[in-house]
Structure formats: C-alpha cells, structure tokens
Amino acid sequence: MTMKKSPNILFYMMLMAFALSCDSFVEVEPSGPTNVTFFKTEKDFQEAKIGMYSALRTTFWNTLVGVVASDDYAAGGDTATYDQATLQNVNQMIHSPNDGNQLRDVWGLMYAGLNRANFVLENKDKLDFAGKDEIMAEAYFVRAYFTFELVKFFGNVPLKTADRNGVLRIADVSILPADEFTMERVADIPTAYALIEEDLKEAIPNLPVTQDTKYEATKGAAQALLGKVYLYHATFDNTKFAEAATVLNQVIGSGQYSLVTGSDYTKLFEIEGENGSESVFEIQYNSLLPAGWACITCSTGTYFAKFNGPRSPYDDPIFDAGWGFCLPSVELYDLFDAGDARRDVTFYDLRDDQDRYTPGRDDTGLFNKKYLPRLEPKRAGSDPLNYDNNYRAIRYADVLLMAAEAEAQSGGANAEDYLNQVRARAYGDNSHDYTASEGSLLDAIYNERRKELAGEGHRFFDLVRTKKAAAAIDGFTANKNEIFPIPLIELELALAQDRWKQNPGY
C-alpha cells in the first residue's frame, strides 16, 4: 500500500543495522596460543620443552625397523598376508625408495622431533629467566638425539646448516610447503655427525648431573650420546675413538650409574626396572590415557610391545597377545650359555608351547621378551596401542661396552675391565672374564654387544658401523644397505630428486 509518510524511526534502525556490518566483526582471536604469540612466560618455555620431549615417544618405530633389519630377528607378522610390507622388505634387505610406511615414519617423525626442539631453540632470545640455560641445553640434547637417528638411518640428510641467531645449526623450523625448498643435504655423513657433536657439546655444560623428573636429560645422558656419536663418526675418522673414550669415561667416572644385578636384573625390562641405576637415558611410556587408531602416534604408551607379542588367540597369565613381529632366531638363542642370566631376559621361549598361541610368519617359537606386551598394568581404553614399556635408550651396560670398544680402538687400558663388568653381571661371577684364547678383545666386545643389547634395535647399526653387516646379514648389499633409502615420496614432495639425490645404490 502506498504511503506518503516520511520514513519513521524503524527505517533509521534498519540503516543502522547496515552500518553494523563491518570488517572487524570477523576478526576472531584463535583459541589458544599460536607459534607467534607464544614464549611470553617461563611456563611457555617449560611447555614447549615437554612438547619436544614428548616427540621421543615416536622413536619406537626406529627400534622396530632396527630390530628387523638385523641378522638376529625375523620380521614375523600374519601368515596370510605380506604383513607390514616395508618391515618384510627391510628384513630381507630388499627395501627400496618405494617403501613407505615405517621408513617414512622414521623420516617424518624424526624431523617432527627435530622441529620441536628447534622451536625451543629458535625462541631462546624472547625471554630471560633463571634456568633458561638448562632448558636450552636439554633442547640441544633432544635435537642431537633426533638428528642422530636421522643420520643413522638415512646418512647425510638435509640439514639446514645456516646459523641464524646462533641456534639454527641443524634445520629451519619455519619451512612451509608453500615455500621453496632450499634445504640441502650436509656435505657427507661425518659432517652430519660433527654437527650433532656440536649440539651435544653445547648441551653438556648446562645439564645437571641428576634430574628430579626422570624423563629429562642429564649430563651423563648427553655425554653417553656424544660417546655413541663419536663411535659412529669413527667409522669415517678413527681419531674419534679417543674422543669417544674420553667422554664415555666421564660417564663411568661420574659414579652415577651401576649395573643392575641378581634378581633385579631379571626385572630390568619390567616396570620395576624402569629409570633405575642402569638407566642413562630412557624414553618414557605409560598407559594412563587411552589411545586410538585415529592418531596412532598420539599414544603416550608404546605399541612396539604389541608388535612383539605372540599372535592371538594367546593364553598367558602375564603377557598379552600381540602381532608376532621381531622374532629372535634360534641361532641367536644358541649363543647364550645356560648360565647366562641374559638368556631368559632376552627370549620368551614358547617352542614347547606352540598350542598356546597362533604361530605367525617366520615363527621360531621365540619372542622378544625385553619388550613384550604385559597384561598388567591394565591399560586405559581398549585399543592395543599403549603399553607401559619404557624404552631403555642408553643403558649403562651399553656405555661400558661402548667405552670398552673406544678404549680398545684407541689403545686405552680399561677395555677388558669394562667388558668383564658386563659379563660378570650376566653370569653372576668372574669366571667368564675375557681371556685371549677367545680371540681378539675387540671381537669379544662386539659379540658381547650382540648378546647384551639383543632385541633393543642396536645390532644392525653396530654391524654397519663396524663394517660387518655384509658378512652377517643375508641379502645385505655393501655400499648400499648401510643406510636406508629416502622414501621416494619425500624426495618428490621436497622437489629434491636432483638436489638431494637418492642414497647411493637405491
């Protein structure tokens, strides 16, 4: 209906509503902090530090791949399929750049941890507070840990070595896929080890000898890791053996660590044995939070243990069923004397009880007991992804054997003593001390490592760095299988087929 009236108040209200529409309406503060707004308080640094440590949870993939790559363990798994194809391929040394899964997990998750450590280091100048140096020292340690894993697996990996703000020696956290990839590989593997050594040397002075909370790195942990890196470095430069001996002797000389003996030793890999006197650095897991398949890396527990369990249906009062991977060889079992306490800690022997579980692929009746899934403690949630088993990343026994090796290689006097300490713990007496009739001391040390550290993921890398892999591992191709291929997809995604090039031989 037509109305010749002047517009009334309502009309003005409508016009005002029009004006309401403005651009600032859409500016929403994001929920929670962002990478830009963070690092305003000491608490922020503490939280970023925990974030960095928590990435260590994902290193169990490395252990899994390391174990099946060795000569002593078969891949295992389901009989009906080529279960976990990459693990099967690694086990047979026929892995290729096309292998994704676990190899890509190692690649991706180690870079993820590296980035989290960098996140702390990159922001170190944002705030000053007492205790900051220690946090930074821990970040150097954690960065070294992840980088060492990368170099062990993939050789001279891409590590941005430009020194920005004095911290970014290893990689730039702020690379986005939207940017150009300019990261280059470091010159060669020894150079990569040298970078890791720099980080550890940066860490050691500011790390405390002991930590109240067990997950945090100590001075001893950094020194032990540095000694380990030197041993790997020594494959390319044998002057590093002496440096390894020096730093490992510092760990031994600190008096902070001792071998667990007697009945305590039989429980070393159980809950009671966690973070004990033999633990130099340990990766922490527990099963308090439920885990799910939607984000399998989000579990605060480990499922390396689930991989190791006998296949279901499996009937046992202590151990839980698993997926039947990482099966020890009978040959390895036979290396142990009956009097060696390590035998029953290393193997779960079901050879006479094969009706109690479902034999899988490559079944030997033997299982990797150090990291078996246990029924207790009861886990939160129902998905089998969170077991409690801490990963004993650096044990004092390992330190002793590394020190023995370093001394033996650099003319030190303590090699035999260190080796005998490990043997004495295994047999409970000194009657198995090293004698020259066994052969060379160095070989005795290598053999001791094989037994002492069986099933812990070190053997393959020890064989590689001591140049014994080709002789020991079926299918191993020298000058190729020492390191793993960079997953092809990662070369493609970084537009780096030409720049990085695949590792030699792949």
Next chain:
Amino acid sequence: MNNLLNYILVAFLVSHIAIAQQLGGTITDADSGMPLPGATVLVKGTTNGTTTDFDGLFQLDNVSSDAILVISYIGYETQEVAVNNNTNFTITLSAVADALEEIVVVGYGTQRKKEVTGAVSVLGAKAIEKLNPVRTEQALQGQIAGVNISSQSGSPGAGLNIRIRGITTNGNNAPLILVDGNRIGDLNALNPNDIQSINVLKDATAGIYGVQASNGVILITTKSGRKDSELDVQVDSYTGFQTTSKKIDLMNAFDFAQYVNDATGKTEFFVYPQTGTDWQDEVFQQAAISEINTTVKGGGEKSAYSIGAGYLTQDGIVGGSNNNYERYNARINYQYDILDNLKLTANALHFYSTKRNLPEGGNGSVLFSAVNLNPNMPVYDENGNFSLADDLSQREIMNPVAQIHNASNINRTSKWTGLAALEYSFWENFTVKSQFNINHATVLEDEFRPELYYGGGKQDNYPSTMTLAGLTDAKIENEVRDFGANYDDWTLDNTITYTNTFNDVHNLTVLLGTSLYRNRGSFFGETSSTENGTNKVGQTVWDPGMKRPTINRFDEAELENGADWFDTRLSSIFTRVRYNYKGRYLFSGVLRRDVSSQFSTEDGRNIGYFPSGSIGWNISEEAFLQNVEWISSLKLRMSYGIIGNDRIDSFRFLTRLDGNSGYASGASSVIFGKSAGKLGNPLLKWEEQESTNLGLDMRLFDNKLNISVDAYEKQTKDLLIQPDASATTGGAAPGSSPPLVNAGTVRNRGLEFTIGYNNSIGDDFSFNMNYNFSTIDNEVLSLNGRTTPVDGEFGIGLSQTGITRMEPGLPLGHYFGYKTNGIYQTQAEIDALDAVFAAANPSGDGIYHNDAMPGDFRFIDVNGDGEITEKDRTNIGDPIADFEMGFSFGFNYKNLDFSANAFASIGHEMVRNYEINHKFANKGTYMLRRWQGSGTSNAMPRAAVSSINSNYFNDFHVEDASYVRLQNVQIGYNLTKLLGENAAVDNFRIYLSGNNVFTITDYKGYDPSANTGAPLGGALDKGFYPIASTYLIGINLNF
C-alpha cells in the same frame, strides 16, 4: 494489493455501467475443495470486478447475461466462465503446476519464473508428498537435473550427500542450504512434510551468496498459513515395513570349504560341510516404519499461522530395534501485519532425534562381518553362547549376531531454530527487510561398552587385555563414554529493495543488503565406569552409580589450547540490480563482498569480491512469435559469475600450539606440553569458481509440454587442499598435519535436459510425465606443481594405500591400480614373457612380472618399459557418473491416482572393498568360476590365501556400478466423495506406496548409490549398509 485496487476500480466504475443482473458464487481449490478467499473475479473487457471473501464467496452486480467472468488467483490457473444467464456459480481453480507466474525464491527475494535468468529448479510440495521421503534429500533424487543424492548408509537416520553439478573441490562439496532464509547445516532437522517448495540455484546466480555459493544453493520455503482463511487441519500418516534391497551372493558352507581347500592345498577340510550359517540371513530382517504428521493452519484479518508436528519411528533392516531411529519435529510459522506496510514473520522449529547405532561402514562393522565370516561357523556354540570368530583373529570380523546383541550406542540430537523478520514498505517503491536467524543444536553420543569378547585379537574386545576364558580377572568394569557438542549460530540479514516501473516498459529492481553470520561450536565429553554386571543401553556418565569422570575428553592442557571450540564469522555486503524491458529482455547483475574469519587479515586476504551477471530473452514475447500458437513461451538465458568457497576448519592460516604433547612422567602421571598442531598457511584464500551457464526454456502446446536445456561449465581454481608435504616441515608430528594450500583447478561441465508433459483426456483422466537427463564431465586441470593428493586404502587394514587420486587430466577421485588382460594360463606363457624381457634388458633380473603364477592376472605393461612394476598403475575408473536420468509418471482417474519415479545413474565405478583376503573369509559366488587350471577361466583368478599378484589393486576390484532404480511407486484413492457431503472431512485419501522397489545393476556390492561423500575414496565400498525397500500404507486426511 490487487484486491484493494480492484475494490477502488469497482467503486469508480459502478456508476458508469448499465444494470444487467446480480450474480454470485463460490470459488474453491480444485484439488482440496477448500474455498479460496481473495480470488479476483472480473467481468472480461470491463473493470467490473470483486474479490472473494473469507468463505470463497463473491457477489457481482451489473453483469450482462452474455458476459464472461475471468477468475484469477495467484498461484492458480486463470479461468474464464461464460455467465449464460446463470446467477450462481461454483468455480474450481486448479493450482498452477509449473506456470510462468509461479514465484521462484532466488535468494534475498523472489522472482516470477518468467523473469528468472539463472539455472533455477523448483520442486513443489505436491511432488515431495508423492515421494514420501523420510529425509528431504530423498525427494531431490531424480527430480532435478544436475542434483545428485547419494546415501552414506541405509541405516535409519543416516545422512545423505547432496551434490549439485558434480564435485567441484576436494574439500567440502555440500551446497549451502537455507530454510526460509536461515542457514541449516544439514536437512535432518527439517520434516519433509513441512516443505512448501525447494528451489535449487545451480549456476552463478547463486552469487548473491558469494563465498558460500560455489557448491550451489538450496532454498527451502516451509508451509505457511494464509490470511483470512479458516482453520485447516491436515493429518498424514503411514505405516509399513522395510526389507533389504540386496543380499550379496556369497558361497555356502560347502562351496566355501572347497574354495579353502583349493587355496591351501586341500589341508583344511577333511569333511565337506553340507549345511552352514547364512550370516546375511542372520543379520537382515524385516523392520517397521511409521510416521504421523499434523499441520494446523489458518489466518485472521491480519495474521496467518501454520503449526506442524510430526513423529517418525524407523527400525533398521540390520539389527531391528537396536538400530532404531526416532524423530520428533515441531514447528510454527506465524505472520502478522503490524501495520499495513509493516509485516512480521516469526518461525520456530524444534527437532529431536535418537538414533541407535550399530558398527557400520567397514572394519568391524556388522555387515562387514556378515559378508566375510566363515559360513561354517554356527551362530551359537554348543553351550548356547555366541560362537567366536577365532579363525579370523587379527581381523575385525566378528559374530555379527553378537555385535547386534551388544549394540548400545545412542546418538541424541536436539535442535532449535528460530527466525524473526520485519518487512517495512515505504515511499511507494521501497521495502526494507530485517531478518534474524538463530540456531542451536546439541549432539550427544552415549557409548556403553560392556564386557565383550569376540574372539582372539579383536579390537572391539573390552577390555582388550582379556585373554581366553578362565584367566580373566572378574573385576572388570563396564565403560560409559559421553561425548557431545553444542553448536550455535546466528545470522542477521538486512536488505533494502527498490522496485519501480518507468514508462510502463522499464522494470527495475535494486537490492542492497548486508549480512552478518557467526557460527560457534563447543565440544565436551567424559568417560566413566560402572561395576561389573550392569548392562544398561544408553547409560550415561550422569546416571547414579557412575564413577565419573575417569577421563575427560579434553585434558586441561588441551582445553587451554582451545581444543574445545571454534568460531567462524562472515560479514557481507551485496547488491543486485534487475532490469527488464517489457518482460522481454532481462538483465540481472550481482556483486557481493565477503569478509571471512577463515583467512588472514593481512593484505586483505580475508576479503573477497564476487561478481555475477545474467541475461535472458523471452523470445516468445517478440512480435514474430506472438502468433505462433503452439509456442506458449520460449526463453533463452545466460549467466556468468565468480563465486567462492571458504568452508575449511577455522584458523588454518595460523599455526596453533595444539599438537599432541603428552608425555609419560613416571608410571602414574602424564604431563602436557605445547607444540605445533596443524601447520598454518598465512597465504590461504578462498576457492574461486568461474561458472557459466547457457539455458533455453520452452513451453509448448498450451503449456502442456515443457522443455528446459542447460549447458554449463564450472572451473574451480585455488582449491583449498591439504596435499601431502615434505615431512621435513614437521607436519608428521603427532597432532600436526601439513598446511592447507590453494592449489589446483577442477572443471565440471555438462548438459542438462528436462522435459515434462501433462494433459487430460476427458474430465476424469489426467496424466503427467517428466524426464530429465544430465551429464557430468569432471576433470582436474592442474595442481600447481603439487604432489598428487591421494587417499583411500584397498583391503581394509592392509597397506595398499593411495588408491584414489586427484591428478591433472583425470577425474577427481579416480582409482589408481593395475589394468588386467586376462589370466596367465600356463607357466610356459610366463616363461616366454620372462624370456622376452631378459632379451631386451640384459641387465635386468630377467623376470617380467614378479611372482606371477598361472591363475594370476596378467597385468598390462602400461608404461611400455617391458616389465610389470608399480609404474604400470594407472587410471582404472572413477566414482563420478557419466550421466544420470530421472523419470516420473503419474495419472489421476476419477478418485484414483498413481505415480512412479525412477532414477538411473550410468558410468560410475565402485570398489569392492568389503572383500577380505584371508583364508577363512567368505568369498562371492563369482569365485566358483575361478581359474582352476589352464583354460578354465580367463576372468577370475585362482584361489589363494596369501598375497598374490591378483590381490594387488587392479581393475578386477573396480566395478561398474551403473544402476536403474524404481525409487517410488504410489497408488492412492480419494474416499472423500464416498463419505458424503455432510462428513466433517474435507479430504480423505488412502494410498499404498513402495520405495526403492527394485534396482537393476551388475554391481556385486550392497548399494550402487552409496558414497561416503568424500571426493577421494567416497565410493570404496567397505560394506555400505544398503538402502531399504520400503512398503507403506498411508492416509492423508484434511478437515
């Protein structure tokens, strides 16, 4: 307004015309028999006229006996009646089926169909009613060319996907849906019975919705009352039953035993079983469905109202009442004229549903179990307990009858929506309208997990640590989990419209508007436990006796990181100018400016401008066609525009510190830190779609034949995708992911053709038929150098991943695997191929096809390098149909009515991903025709239990899922006349109807129309719950 003008005209003219006679009568709706108040009655060739009153009555004076009355009413066919000395008339008007005067809703306003310049399709209440859909989406399938509906599941209450003109993005492809102008996330909340019309904007004219428009816009109008009308009560009800539309042909126990023996070297079965369990028969059942809806409407002098309420209960064809869905709806539409020029509209809607969930869709689902479970296993063991699927350990295949028995998860959804609008007209040509919409939804998921054991190695065992009977610690507590979400959004739309006509020929409408939109969600959840022994379906953590909370869904650190909420906003200004010259040359132009919270404010990346324009030419209005009798109307139209899509998660332009950072500190505590979550990309911006449409509308032979043809092309560029990224960025960290980037272009183009014919033969018989046909050609044009996004896994839980892809030159979501060419028949054949390869490649390993054995598929050397490698994988099909057709037919004969609708989708492929490669998993009967020695088969591979070549994803696993489906057939009878004149009932109809009566397809899986809706991998069939065949008896009652 017309009526009032007519009153004035009548009053003005009365004195000029000689008195002839007085006459009167009633005008009623031909369909319902209801009186039509406000209809115009005009003496032809004069200005003498009137309008009907409240009861549809009219009176006219001074009508000469040879005059002709013209009766018109908006939305009805105009009728002419000769007076012929009659003085009392009963005139019935028929509603316009699809006439040019029909009003079409086009976004912030309406338009006469005749003046529409875009590709807009309309579906009216009548058509919806005939289809009896449980959900609104079902009414769209096959009815509108270019609109595809796929079901995520046939489970009661499950969602449906609407796709308008193909897949335009590999993100969210759902159209924008507005109900009475109010944004509705999904149509679940709306009872189809309440819908007056559905308008689908398919082309760039949707540009009035700017950054939200690129997937198309669906505008739904709900039924409203009419002013000056009597109380009208409508009751519609039906009841019936549902059965499965399909069972998969599986081997029986005997054939299966033979197969297993064949595959394992005759070691498994020493005695062939003669009987076994048909697991599909065990899980499928006849299921009940009933619905009742009532609507009350009417209106007074200044107000009109429509109030509706409905109730639906539907059991599942799997699980029966354990898979039940119940829905309650209530709504009110109210209009009130505060002043003659100030109108208020207020609508409110409430929806509440409960849905009992079974494990569905793949690994661990009931149907997945039923298809794969060993047919030799009995349902119950000798003790009467559910038998355990131990021979399929480590596979999530369980006794499905036990799974149904244990199902105890309930989803409760409650929604409130409301809107209030004020419309004010002033200065003759102006109208301002302000509309405020508000929506609230609460979704609660109650999960109850009693002590469960399905056999060794099943993830669904609870607690999963439980070992074989006898060793179990009896102190196990049942777990209860409650997760929920609250969603709240509001929209404030303000528009001002100017309408005027100059010199009687230039018609101009200008719209200017603003819109503010805010959408928030918050999430919560708790887990608790009860003592062993209770087993109460739907138990919640708030029930008495619960030990809560054992675990919060979010720990404090995550809450601090903002894990529990989102907030998205949009601020928009838009304008539309419509002009036409004599209704002959039509023009419409739109410009919208959107500011979105989804993008960074830096450099104005959050601001988008979306222009679109359309033109039309009503050729039939031209002089040269005025005398062509058989052409009722002919219109050519064209549209072009840029529209957008911003539907991504909030804050993806920032890196928030919500990565997963929990770490065990000792055995008894977990500490939480902070780390990068999904990596942000500050350079993100909206997707942009360039849309072109050319259309032709024809009405021929007195509007009896309608034809519409549209050709379109849409290019969506700057697609918001999350491609795989180099892990050196840290994106592989727990809780992190690579960033979203703008990359890639997808093109959809196609043709749409619609033809409809309706006619009457004699007084008693009328019929109509409609057919539509549409083609879609989808191609990814570029990816801006990004790595091909891949998704999907073949062999559930196994590791053939990335089998669907987005790659330039190919359809979005195509399947990627080996092409086959028959079966290797003999070892000699394989040796010969090896020899050829060895001769050509002396440095190679001398093996043409690794591990090839007689009975395996011959893969084709696609890349021609002389051997079969992973590089020979190629495009082996896609899930997008080449063309789709809808056909409907209906007739009325006296009191009898009949309608039928069919839909066909041709040329889309699905993957039989419900088949498990395991010794004791059942197989389809097609494997009875397997290769069993040279010359036995060149199509089906040998029986095998291990990973053999034939199990690598290849074209054998991809099947043409073309189908034709009789969607609905209904026969009704109107009993009103039998009840006699004096019955209180105005209309009483009874009908029988069948939905999804049959489907013709070669596809072996359950449902060729199923799709999860994901652009990549949506049609990997992990055992889709089939859509039910439904048979109903129902009534429509009106009094």
